[in-house]
Amino acid sequence: MDEINKREFRALVRTSEVLRRGVARAISWDLEDEVEGLRIKITPLWRWLLTG
DSSP states (O other): OTTSOHHHHHHHHHHHHHTTOSOEEEEESSOOEEETTTTEEEEEHHHHHHHO
C-alpha cells in the first residue's frame, strides 16, 4: 500500500462522502486490495481496463 499515501486515501474518503457514494475506487499499477474501514477498493489497472 506504499503506492497510495494517506493523503490520497483521505481525499477518496472525503469525495465519496460528498458525492454520497458507498465505496471509492483507486486504480493502481498492480495492487489489488479492499480497505474496509475506509470504504476504498483498490483495483489493478489491467483489471479495470478489461472490465471497463
